[in-house]
Structures are given as structure tokens and as C-alpha cells.
Amino acid sequence: MKNNYEVRYAASPQDVKQYDTTRLRDEFLIDNLMVPDQLNLIYSHYDRFITGSAVPVNEILKLEAIDPLKAPYFLERRELGIINIGGSGTVKVDGTNYELNNKEALYVGQGNKEVSFTSASAKEPAMFYINSTPAHKAYPIKKIGINDVEVVELGAPETANARTLRKYIVNSVVDVCQLQMGMTELKSGSVWNTMPAHVHDRRMEVYFYFDVPQDQSVCHFMGQPQETRHIWMQNNQAVISPAWSIHSGSGTSNYTFIWGMAGENLDYGDMDHCKINELK
Numbered sequence: 672m673k674n675n676y677e678v679r680y681a682a683s684p685q686d687v688k689q690y691d692t693t694r695l696r697d698e699f700l701i702d703n704l705m706v707p708d709q710l711n712l713i714y715s716h717y718d719r720f721i722t723g724s725a726v727p728v729n730e731i732l733k734l735e736a737i738d739p740l741k742a743p744y745f746l747e748r749r750e751l752g753i754i755n756i757g758g759s760g761t762v763k764v765d766g767t768n769y770e771l772n773n774k775e776a777l778y779v780g781q782g783n784k785e786v787s788f789t790s791a792s793a794k795e796p797a798m799f800y801i802n803s804t805p806a807h808k809a810y811p812i813k814k815i816g817i818n819d820v821e822v823v824e825l826g827a828p829e830t831a832n833a834r835t836l837r838k839y840i841v842n843s844v845v846d847v848c849q850l851q852m853g854m855t856e857l858k859s860g861s862v863w864n865t866m867p868a869h870v871h872d873r874r875m876e877v878y879f880y881f882d883v884p885q886d887q888s889v890c891h892f893m894g895q896p897q898e899t900r901h902i903w904m905q906n907n908q909a910v911i912s913p914a915w916s917i918h919s920g921s922g923t924s925n926y927t928f929i930w931g932m933a934g935e936n937l938d939y940g941d942m943d944h945c946k947i948n949e950l951k
């Protein structure tokens with residue numbers, strides 16, 4: 672089965688100011704992830720960042736070189752990060768199997784030719800979330816288990832932003848060209864992520880919201896700090912955050928999200944924080 676893909680162009684903040692709800696969602700919201708037996712990819716012109724998912728149920732899903740890459744295979748000039756948010760599954764890279772349980776990750780460096788995805792059980796399929804960025808060097812494949820991540824506790828219950836941040840694919844854990852990925856889990860009773868908000872004009876970012884309880888939702892905030900907009904996000908949806916945009920959210924309950932970044936540097940802490948009482 673062929674990989675499905677969609678291309679999204681980059682937009683200037685001056686243009687985005689004029690967007691209505693539909694246009695904002697068309698440009699930035701990704702709402703076709705985690706579809707059973709499909710491998711779906713969204714190619715963004717922001718840092719040529721690809722967001723995708725593979726949910727193998729009855730089929731083996733293979734990562735293919737989509738047309739915009741003009742490459743013989745997907746990773747010819749790219750690196751790849753995968754985090755499994757479903758049941759146990761396997762990522763096979765050039766003949767070697769890597770088992771990924773729930774919330775385990777795999778970094779696959781440039782130059783690997785064949786990548787495929789399978790689930791251990793069709794009843795509880797693996798749900799592979801995928802990020803990929805251009806790469807200039809071939810770094811080794813590395814599995815990142817739950818004990819390999821760097822953990823940071825952030826926020827407080829009083830400000831409804833108590834959360835655990837887990838850095839999976841950052842350069843202190845695995846050698847990478849430009850991709851960074853991690854997961855942030857909101858504590859029960861806390862709803863705000865990335866507040867105080869920040870921007871990093873050096874890097875774009877994609878947020879993927881999951882483990883959102885049934886009938887609950889997350890309101891994602893984007894835009895320049897003094898010109899914000901919001902997008903209501905449902906479970907298993909992602910949103911592209913341009914380098915000029917804040918990326919923060921508030922839920923009607925707690926939830927978890929995966930963040931992925933790419934761009935100019937690998938310094939996770941390089942952010943320009945926005946004063947909460949100056950946001951508009």
C-alpha cells in the first residue's frame with residue numbers, strides 16, 4: 672500500500688493574521704493521523720519537517736520515498752524519530768527488528784533503506800508517531816526506552832501547569848543532525864502546557880496531542896506573542912508551529928503530547944520566553 676502524503680507550505684505571520692478559522696486549520700492542523708492500516712505523512716515547508724503516523728493492524732506498513740523527496744528511498748537525505756503511543760510493535764530497519772513498547776522511541780539515522788512497521792497484536796495495535804527532517808550525516812540507530820530519557824518536572828498545581836517532560840531524542844541522549852523529540856504529560860488537575868509560552872525563531876515545532884480523554888479537548892494557542900490565535904484540537908491531532916509562533920495549550924482535562932522540533936540549533940533550552948501578562 673502506498674504512503675499517503677500531503678504538502679503544507681510556509682506562511683508569513685503578516686498573512687496568518689488575516690486567516691479565519693477554516694484557513695488557520697487548513698494550514699496548521701493535522702487531523703489524519705493514527706488511521707488503522709495507513710501510513711500518512713504531512714510534508715511541511717517549515718524546515719521540511721515531515722509529521723506522520725503508521726498504525727499497522729492487518730498489514731505491514733512500509734515507509735516509502737514520497738514524491739516531494741525526489742529520492743530513491745525515504746532516508747536517503749533524512750533522519751527519523753518514531754515514538755509508539757499504542758500497543759507493542761516492531762520497527763524493522765534494513766533487516767533488524769526493534770521492538771517498541773508503549774512510549775518507547777527509535778531514532779533512525781540517514782542512509783537506512785528499508786523501514787517497516789508491524790504490531791504485536793491486531794487487537795491492540797501499535798501506533799507509531801513519526802517525525803523526520805533533512806540530515807547531513809549518518810548517525811547510528813538508537814532505541815530510547817523509558818529509562819533512557821531525560822526527565823524534567825515543570826510547573827505547579829496552583830498555576831494548573833504541573834507536568835512531566837521527557838526528552839527522548841535530544842543530543843544529550845542520541846546523536847542527531849537536527850531532529851529533537853520528547854513527550855510532556857500533564858498531571859491530573861493541570862491543563863496548561865508550555866505556559867509561560869515561548870518562541871524560538873531558530874526552530875519550528877510540531878505538537879501532537881494524545882491521551883485526551885473522551886469528550887475532552889485541548890485548545891492550542893499559536894501566533895506571534897502579541898497576536899495569538901487558537902485551534903481546538905481533538906485526540907490524536909497535531910499542529911504545526913512556525914518558528915515565529917508560540918505553541919501552548921490548555922485542555923478541558925489533562926492530556927499528553929509529543930513535541931518535535933527542527934531548525935538552526937540543538938540547544939533545547941534556547942527559547943525566548945514571553946511574559947504571561949504581555950500576551951495578546
Ligand SMILES: O=C[C@H](O)[C@@H](O)CC(=O)C(=O)O
Pocket residue numbers: 825834836853854855864865866876918930939942
Ligand atoms: O521548545 C520546547 C517545546 O516547546 C516543549 O518541549 C515544551 C513543553 O513540552 C512544555 O513546556 O510543556
Ligand SMILES: [Zn+2]
Pocket residue numbers: 869870871876918942
Ligand atoms: Zn518550543
